[in-house]
Amino acid sequence: MTMVLALVEHEEGRLAETSQQALTLARDLADQEDAPLAAVVFEDDDEQVGFELASYGVTELYRVEHDRLDRYAPDARAATVHQLVDEHDPEAVVAPGSDRGHDVLGRAAARLGVPMAANCVEVTAGDGYEVTRHRWGGSLLEHARIDGSPALLSVAQHEVAAEEAEDGGSLTEHSFTPTLADSDLLVGIDRIEESDEEGVPLEEARVVVGGGRGVGGPEDYDKLEELADLLGGTVGASRAAVNEGWRPHDDQVGLTGAKISPDVYIACGISGAVQHMVGCKGAKNILAINTDPEAAIMENGEYAVVGDLHEVVPAITEAIREG
Amino acid sequence: MEALACIKRVPDTGAKIPLTDDQQSIDTTTLGFTVSPHEECAVEEAVQQVETHGGSTTALTLGPEEASEQLYTAIARGADEGVLLEAGDEEWRPTATARAIADAIEELERKFDLLLFGNESADTENYQVGPRVANELDVPCVTGIKDLEVTDGSAVAKREVTGGSEVYEVPLPAVVAVKEGINSPRYPSMRSRMRAKRQELTRMDPERVDGPTFERIRLEAPETDEGAAEVLGEGPEAAPAVVDVLEDIGVL
Numbered sequence: 032m033t034m035v036l037a038l039v040e041h042e043e044g045r046l047a048e049t050s051q052q053a054l055t056l057a058r059d060l061a062d063q064e065d066a067p068l069a070a071v072v073f074e075d076d077d078e079q080v081g082f083e084l085a086s087y088g089v090t091e092l093y094r095v096e097h098d099r100l101d102r103y104a105p106d107a108r109a110a111t112v113h114q115l116v117d118e119h120d121p122e123a124v125v126a127p128g129s130d131r132g133h134d135v136l137g138r139a140a141a142r143l144g145v146p147m148a149a150n151c152v153e154v155t156a157g158d159g160y161e162v163t164r165h166r167w168g169g170s171l172l173e174h175a176r177i178d179g180s181p182a183l184l185s186v187a188q189h190e191v192a193a194e195e196a197e198d199g200g201s202l203t204e205h206s207f208t209p210t211l212a213d214s215d216l217l218v219g220i221d222r223i224e225e226s227d228e229e230g231v232p233l234e235e236a237r238v239v240v241g242g243g244r245g246v247g248g249p250e251d252y253d254k255l256e257e258l259a260d261l262l263g264g265t266v267g268a269s270r271a272a273v274n275e276g277w278r279p280h281d282d283q284v285g286l287t288g289a290k291i292s293p294d295v296y297i298a299c300g301i302s303g304a305v306q307h308m309v310g311c312k313g314a315k316n317i318l319a320i321n322t323d324p325e326a327a328i329m330e331n332g333e334y335a336v337v338g339d340l341h342e343v344v345p346a347i348t349e350a351i352r353e354g
Numbered sequence: 355m356e357a358l359a360c361i362k363r364v365p366d367t368g369a370k371i372p373l374t375d376d377q378q379s380i381d382t383t384t385l386g387f388t389v390s391p392h393e394e395c396a397v398e399e400a401v402q403q404v405e406t407h408g409g410s411t412t413a414l415t416l417g418p419e420e421a422s423e424q425l426y427t428a429i430a431r432g433a434d435e436g437v438l439l440e441a442g443d444e445e446w447r448p449t450a451t452a453r454a455i456a457d458a459i460e461e462l463e464r465k466f467d468l469l470l471f472g473n474e475s476a477d478t479e480n481y482q483v484g485p486r487v488a489n490e491l492d493v494p495c496v497t498g499i500k501d502l503e504v505t506d507g508s509a510v511a512k513r514e515v516t517g518g519s520e521v522y523e524v525p526l527p528a529v530v531a532v533k534e535g536i537n538s539p540r541y542p543s544m545r546s547r548m549r550a551k552r553q554e555l556t557r558m559d560p561e562r563v564d565g566p567t568f569e570r571i572r573l574e575a576p577e578t579d580e581g582a583a584e585v586l587g588e589g590p591e592a593a594p595a596v597v598d599v600l601e602d603i604g605v606l
Contacts, residue, residue, distance in 0.1 A: 103520070106494075130498045130513065133474075137482035137497070141489035146449060146568035149474075149481045159567065166478055171371050171380075172574040173478075179566035185481075218494045218524055225518040232516070238605050262605055270391070280535035286476060287391040287534040295603050305367045306391075316603055318596065319583060327369030334599055335583035336592040346590035350597045351606065 034091065034119055035061040036181070037070045038112065038126040038135060039084065046083045049127035051193035053186040054087040056154060057125035058196060063156040064122055067091055071115060071207070073100065073108055081202060088196030093207040100211075103131070104219035109138035111209040116143060121181045123160065128185040136185055145179035150187035160184075168286040168309030189292075189313065231265045233282070233289040238264025238297070241284055241311070242272055245300015245321065245340055249277040254344045255299060261351055267291065269307050285310035299340040303328030320344065355409035355504065357400035358466040360455060360487075361393040361428060363421040364477040370575075377572040379445070380477075389424050391534045392472030398539040399532055400470050401432035403504055410434040412466070414458065416441045416451055422555055429550035430542030436553070437462070439560040445478070447568050452486030454560035459491065461558065467526045468509070473498050473533045484531035495529040496522045500536045 037057040039050040046054075054070070061068040069091035070084050084092055095111055112124060112135065124139065126132035128150045140147035150165040152172070159178040165187050166173050177184075233239060240259040242252055252266060259266045268278035270285050284291055285307045292313030299320045301307060308331055311317065317332035320340045329335045336343050365371075365380050366388040372381040389397075400411040413428035415421045416439040425436030439454055446454070459466065469491075471484035481497075488495030501512035501519070507526050512519040514533075542550070586595040600606040 105497075130515070133481040134485075134497045137485040138489065138495070140482060141452070141486040144449075145566055146447065147480070147482055148568065149479060161571070166573070167367070167371060167476065168479070169576070171373075172576050174571040174574065176567065176569045176571060179568075214492075214494075218496060218522060220520045221523050222521045223515075223518055224512070224521055234516075262600070264605075274538075276538065280538075283535070294605050295600065302369065304369055305371060308369075316599075317583075318586075318599065324585075329583050330581075331578065332583040334596075335585050336587060336589075336596060337585060338587075338589035338592065342590045343592065343596075346593035347596050350593040351600075354597075 033064065033066045034069045034121045035064065035066055036115060036119070036121040036124045037068065037089070038124065038132065039070050039072055040127060040129065040131060041072070041074045041080060044079060046080060047127065047129070048193065049129050049132070049188045051087065052189065052191045053125055053127040053132070054089065055194050056151070056186045056191045058088040060123055060125065060154050060156060061088070066122060069093065069119070069121070071095060071111070073111070081204060085202040086195045086199040088199045090202050092202050092204045094204060096206050096208050097211060099216055102219045104216050105131070105134045105138055106218055107209070107211050107215040108135045109142055110211055110215045111207070112139040113142045114209050115207065116181060123182045123184055126185045128187045132185050136183055140183045143183070145181065145183055146177055147183035147185070148175065148177050149185045151184045152187050152190045154184060167305060169312070170305045170309050228281070233265055233267055233284065233291050236265040236291065237294045238262040239267045239284070239291050239293045239314070240264060240297045240299065241267040241269065241301055242278070242299050243269035243301030244271040244275070246272060246277065251341060252278065254341065254348070258297070258344055258348045261348060264293065269301050298328055298332065299344060301328055302326050303331055355404060355407040355468065356464060356466045357404050357409065357411045357468040357470065358459070359393070359397040359400040359411060359413050359428065359433065359470045360483070361389045361397060361413060361415050361424055362472070362475045363387050363415060363417045363424045364390055364475060373573055373575060377574065378570065379573070387420070387423065389427070390472045390476035392474065392532060394539045395534050395536050396470040396472050396532050397428045397431055397433060398537045399502060400468065402537060403468060403502070407504060412437060412464070414455065415439065416446060416454055416560065418443050425555055426547070426550045427542065429553055430546040431540055436555045438555050438557050440557055441560060441562070446562065447564060448480045448482045448486060449565040450562050452483050452490060453563050455483070456487050456490035458558050458560060465527070468504065469493070469527065469529045471529060471531045473531045484529050488529035493527050493529060494524045495531070496524055497531040499530050499532045502530060502532070502536065
């Protein structure tokens with residue numbers, strides 16, 4: 032039987048948002064192939080997840096059961112995928128483009144000796160698959176053909192809108208126990224350390240005030256902090272500012288930093304290089320404050336103030352206080 | 355301790371990524387080159403671990419002759435030697451790249467304890483060269499690492515997740531794919547750059563073994579709403595207009 036096999040993840044007993052997105056793309060692919068959509072779950076979860084998967088059109092669910100799989104162990108998951116592929120010969124294996132999605136899918140690709148297309152946004156079945164995938168954080172798209180049986184695909188996060196199936200309903204559950212070697216269990220989470228960071232994480236903030244090279248030094252971030260506090264937001268920084276040592280890397284917005292999606296991103300003294308813009312393109316509104324009216328960020332944003340952030344930002348703070 | 359840091363030469367992009375007319379690659383005629391940010395940190399991590407534990411750091415890249423520039427930079431940053439796998443101008447897929455790196459490691463007859471990679475390259479973002487090399491060499495692999503501590507034949511590696519980090523302990527040798535933020539890469543001085551250029555690189559001629567097809571059709575710059583931003587004003591006088599906008603958006 033041919034099928035499309037999806038790897039899904041859960042957060043607090045619910046299907047993770049990025050897994051919903053991956054399932055939506057996987058279902059589209061299954062529809063194109065006129066093949067059933069199957070899913071594999073590793074977490075010890077309750078019945079609720081089965082209902083959720085069914086609503087996304089999953090008809091075959093493989094629950095992985097193994098007495099040594101009590102923690103996240105990426106090689107064990109890759110071995111499981113390998114064995115499921117051997118047994119069911121799926122056309123494609125689809126995973127969310129999350130840390131764990133890539134961690135497991137990359138290893139599975141290596142074991143299977145097949146190519147893997149990371150961060151796909153669109154897939155068309157035909158002679159192999161034609162995929163459209165992200166490069167440079169999505170500032171470039173690559174159209175490519177992938178063969179390989181199966182084709183391994185991850186789905187770019189927050190690019191495919193999650194949609195439940197129109198005719199989603201019932202699913203058949205299977206228990207699957209992989210054969211695992213000691214080496215498959217060598218890498219696994221030993222423990223979780225909780226962060227002692229306070230404040231709103233960048234990824235969840237409704238307002239982000241970002242500072243780039245134009246801020247000029249670590250001290251003047253105080254002005255940005257003040258405005259951010261007033262708006263219930265948090266402060267971010269460009270890679271240039273982080274490299275200067277003005278802010279910690281945790282504050283970095285961009286390709287190799289946080290991907291933010293606030294209601295408004297106030298970008299101060301930031302030119303708008305690709306590295307930065309791929310991190311803030313999820314913002315609903317961008318307000319740029321820059322002395323250079325020709326700066327790229329002025330083209331990418333919704334609103335702009337031409338001027339020196341050292342004067343403009345305190346003026347905004349004051350105007351809000353005077354309300 | 356013997357540390358290996360694998361790096362990739364990539365264009366140093368600014369505000370736009372220009373494409374060639376045939377849409378097969380990035381038009382680099384006006385661009386400089388660098389290495390992916392995660393890999394800058396891989397080199398720094400290797401150098402720091404060797405500074406702590408003794409031993410030596412090797413920087414390795416697969417790419418065109420010009421990629422020697424990135425190896426010299428790695429040496430200027432503290433790596434002891436550079437290995438260039440001469441692959442020409444064409445882009446190699448991750449399967450072929452990983453196979454060539456694994457072959458080179460075996461051919462070098464060096465016993466690397468720590469094999470550092472960037473989590474994903476900046477340009478192609480395939481997320482798989484590290485895990486594929488680990489599979490070829492049959493060593494453990496951890497990815498997305500932002501904190502690394504090496505003790506007596508094993509490594510404690512941490513991966514950031516919402517609200518904290520996952521902690522992994524793996525025996526060495528191991529592949530560790532790191533993310534930017536694990537350390538702050540040093541800037542090489544002009545003197546160390548000059549000295550690095552005098553060093554001889556090891557050059558190897560890798561065999562290209564492509565697996566099942568993955569074929570690029572074309573690249574495309576996605577549409578952006580190019581419309582210029584609405585200018586709310588100039589200087590501090592624009593503040594009231596900004597407040598109005600913030601109220602409209604609903605954050606005030």
